[in-house]
Amino acid sequence: xxxxxxxxxxxxxxxxxxxxxxxxxxxxxxxxxxxxxxxxxxxxxxxxxxxxxxxxxxxxxxxxxxxxxxxxxxxxxxxxxxxxxxxxxxxxxxxxxxxxxxxxxxxxxxxxxxxxxxxxxxxxxxxxxxxxxxxxxxxxxxxxxxxxxxxxxxxxxxxxxxxxxxxxxxxxxxxxxxxxxxxxxxxxxxxxxxxxxxxxxxxxxxxxxxxxxxxxxxxxxxxxxxxxxxxxxxxxxxxxxxxxxxxxxxxxxxxxxxxxxxxxxxxxxxxxxxxxxxxxxxxxxxxxxxxxxxxxxxxxxxxxxxxxxxxxxxxxxxxxxxxxxxxxxxxxxxxxxxxxxxxxxxxxxxxxxxxxxxxxxxxxxxxxxxxxxxxxxxxxxxxxxxxxxxxxxxxxxxxxxxxxxxxxxxxxxx
Amino acid sequence: xxxxxxxxxxxxxxxxxxxxxxxxxxxxxxxxxxxxxxxxxxxxxxxxxxxxxxxxxxxxxxxxxxxxxxxxxxxxxxxxxxxxxxxxxxxxxxxxxxxxxxxxxxxxxxxxxxxxxxxxxxxxxxxxxxxxxxxxxxxxxxxxxxxxxxxxxxxxxxxxxxxxxxxxxxxxxxxxxxxxxxxxxxxxxxxxxxxxxxxxxxxxxxxxxxxxxxxxxxxxxxxxxxxxxxxxxxx
Numbered sequence: 001x002x003x004x005x006x007x008x009x010x011x012x013x014x015x016x017x018x019x020x021x022x023x024x025x026x027x028x029x030x031x032x033x034x035x036x037x038x039x040x041x042x043x044x045x046x047x048x049x050x051x052x053x054x055x056x057x058x059x060x061x062x063x064x065x066x067x068x069x070x071x072x073x074x075x076x077x078x079x080x081x082x083x084x085x086x087x088x089x090x091x092x093x094x095x096x097x098x099x100x101x102x103x104x105x106x107x108x109x110x111x112x113x114x115x116x117x118x119x120x121x122x123x124x125x126x127x128x129x130x131x132x133x134x135x136x137x138x139x140x141x142x143x144x145x146x147x148x149x150x151x152x153x154x155x156x157x158x159x160x161x162x163x164x165x166x167x168x169x170x171x172x173x174x175x176x177x178x179x180x181x182x183x184x185x186x187x188x189x190x191x192x193x194x195x196x197x198x199x200x201x202x203x204x205x206x207x208x209x210x211x212x213x214x215x216x217x218x219x220x221x222x223x224x225x226x227x228x229x230x231x232x233x234x235x236x237x238x239x240x241x242x243x244x245x246x247x248x249x250x251x252x253x254x255x256x257x258x259x260x261x262x263x264x265x266x267x268x269x270x271x272x273x274x275x276x277x278x279x280x281x282x283x284x285x286x287x288x289x290x291x292x293x294x295x296x297x298x299x300x301x302x303x304x305x306x307x308x309x310x311x312x313x314x315x316x317x318x319x320x321x322x323x324x325x326x327x328x329x330x331x332x333x334x335x336x337x338x339x340x341x342x343x344x345x346x347x348x349x350x351x352x353x354x355x356x357x358x359x360x361x362x363x364x365x366x367x368x369x370x371x372x373x374x375x376x377x378x379x380x381x382x383x384x385x386x387x388x389x390x391x392x393x394x395x396x397x398x399x400x401x402x403x404x405x406x407x408x409x410x411x412x413x414x
Numbered sequence: 415x416x417x418x419x420x421x422x423x424x425x426x427x428x429x430x431x432x433x434x435x436x437x438x439x440x441x442x443x444x445x446x447x448x449x450x451x452x453x454x455x456x457x458x459x460x461x462x463x464x465x466x467x468x469x470x471x472x473x474x475x476x477x478x479x480x481x482x483x484x485x486x487x488x489x490x491x492x493x494x495x496x497x498x499x500x501x502x503x504x505x506x507x508x509x510x511x512x513x514x515x516x517x518x519x520x521x522x523x524x525x526x527x528x529x530x531x532x533x534x535x536x537x538x539x540x541x542x543x544x545x546x547x548x549x550x551x552x553x554x555x556x557x558x559x560x561x562x563x564x565x566x567x568x569x570x571x572x573x574x575x576x577x578x579x580x581x582x583x584x585x586x587x588x589x590x591x592x593x594x595x596x597x598x599x600x601x602x603x604x605x606x607x608x609x610x611x612x613x614x615x616x617x618x619x620x621x622x623x624x625x626x627x628x629x630x631x632x633x634x635x636x637x638x639x640x641x642x643x644x645x646x647x648x649x
Contacts, residue, residue, distance in 0.1 A: 001523055001524055002523075002529070004529075005523045005529075009523065012512065012516070016511045016512075314507065315509060317507075318507045318509075318520075319520065319524075320492065321466075321468065321495065321501055321507075322495065322496060322501065322520055322521040322524065322568070323492050323493065323495050323496020323497070323521055323524035323525065323572075324492060324496075324524045325488070325489045325492045325493075325524070326488060326489070326492075327489070328524055406468075406469070407468045408463050408468040408469045411468070411503070411507065
């Protein structure tokens with residue numbers, strides 16, 4: 001039997017049982033739809049994270065207090081909320097002396113209640129050195145950022161993000177206004193460019209940036225840093241500079257055995273690898289859950305095909321009587337199940353892409369998030385490949401049952 | 415053409431043996447019209463199934479067009495059924511939701527007839543049973559007599575040497591039954607070998623030769639002197 005005829009025969013049989021074919025397909029539609037949707041959303045989330053990590057600056061290296069145990073991708077203790085006081089001013093000074101290091105930005109952070117004349121809100125404030133704005137791509141759109149002089153003189157000045165500005169001062173120009181943090185008055189000298197909603201719905205415009213000296217001494221009462229951002233010189237490979245940074249910190253901390261480091265140094269690329277890794281694992285995990293519905297759908301197909309084989313015993317007998325070989329019959333029933341799952345896969349793909357597009361529109365136009373629309377080719381190929389394979393895998397058993405019927409028993413069947 | 419030597423067919427059911435055929439031998443020459451008659455349980459349907467390669471004998475030898483059944487695998491049997499045999503069943507065995515055209519087309523799907531020749535073959539076969547105007551009607555919507563004519567067209571479409579008919583008039587009123595027998599008679603006049611199984615003497619007498627079976631054995635095998643019908647379907 002020609003392939004073309006086999007397809008036509010299978011198609012006609014499916015058409016004659018329209019409702020059943022449609023219901024059988026549903027499981028596959030849902031399975032493929034969810035896999036496509038989750039893989040696309042995962043890709044979009046990853047794009048967003050990568051964009052954001054890249055947008056924080058270039059050639060960056062981060063020194064974090066505390067050693068990282070285990071793999072390269074595990075998080076250091078400071079990221080788990082344990083306070084480690086090993087990064088201090090002499091480290092910053094030592095790093096600044098290295099010729100491969102372009103900029104060094106010490107940073108601290110803390111939380112406090114910000115109070116204006118009319119309103120108040122909880123904020124996370126960051127204490128940074130004056131070069132932070134240039135190194136980390138934080139642009140001031142109104143007023144100006146603070147200077148090294150402000151840091152050295154411990155002036156109570158602040159640069160704030162647009163959400164905080166709106167919360168504290170409404171539509172008024174915030175520059176020149178005064179607000180309080182822990183009973184200290186701060187004069188706002190600059191307003192940051194709007195950045196929008198970031199990963200996990202975090203409002204990137206809800207920031208208060210202060211001179212590091214002020215935050216450290218006046219608000220937190222500490223002499224250590226939360227972390228240090230280092231910008232490598234443009235002509236140096238960040239990985240090379242990372243090695244130098246590690247050696248400088250070891251010298252400064254009097255450590256001879258690298259296994260006893262009390263700090264962790266990571267390049268921007270490594271940080272990127274970590275977050276990409278997290279989203280990839282999450283995407284794979286969610287897609288695997290969605291794939292379970294494919295198995296359920298496949299079993300549904302097998303079930304219906306077995307019923308169909310039984311129901312069409314006479315037809316099988318007739319086809320064999322007029323010359324169909326076992327292979328012809330097997331082929332016909334296999335094509336029927338593959339056509340069902342492939343069509344289900346196509347419909348699922350369409351639905352997955354549509355829902356993905358809908359989510360994109362809602363996020364961009366209603367939530368105003370910087371979200372990108374992604375449809376990974378791998379997801380499309382995987383979905384169509386997997387749906388076809390599902391048809392093949394779950395269609396073989398019923399098709400064999402059909403092929404093995406003897407013509408005479410099949411014709412006698414009532 | 416057809417040669418049966420000492421054919422036996424034994425069915426075993428729950429340990430009990432049934433000898434449906436108990437040593438049957440005969441020959442049918444090219445162009446003969448043979449009726450096989452017998453009461454129910456005589457083995458006539460079993461014999462037809464063996465002759466038409468639907469089933470294999472337990473013992474004995476069956477040769478069709480010089481091919482011994484023993485030398486052929488299932489695929490080879492299917493090819494011979496497709497190319498050299500046509501079948502007409504008591505219960506028509508049509509695909510009710512497919513059109514007359516598609517029903518008649520079915521054997522060609524498994525044959526070597528090229529796709530562009532098929533329509534010609536199908537139309538010729540439908541024309542031979544006088545159902546041209548029903549070509550695109552769903553088979554399920556036809557009357558019993560018309561259904562059996564579609565089945566005959568399907569049996570003819572591959573232009574086989576032999577047509578096996580198993581109680582072809584069993585589900586029909588007498589007028590439709592006569593029409594069907596007239597068509598078979600016509601086909602015989604055109605040179606085809608017809609093997610007919612029936613339990614009605616009236617129907618059996620359209621043939622030239624009558625083999626009577628009883629308890630799996632041939633009771634008699636004689637020519638019919640005053641056969642019925644003149645193949646007048648198209649006259």
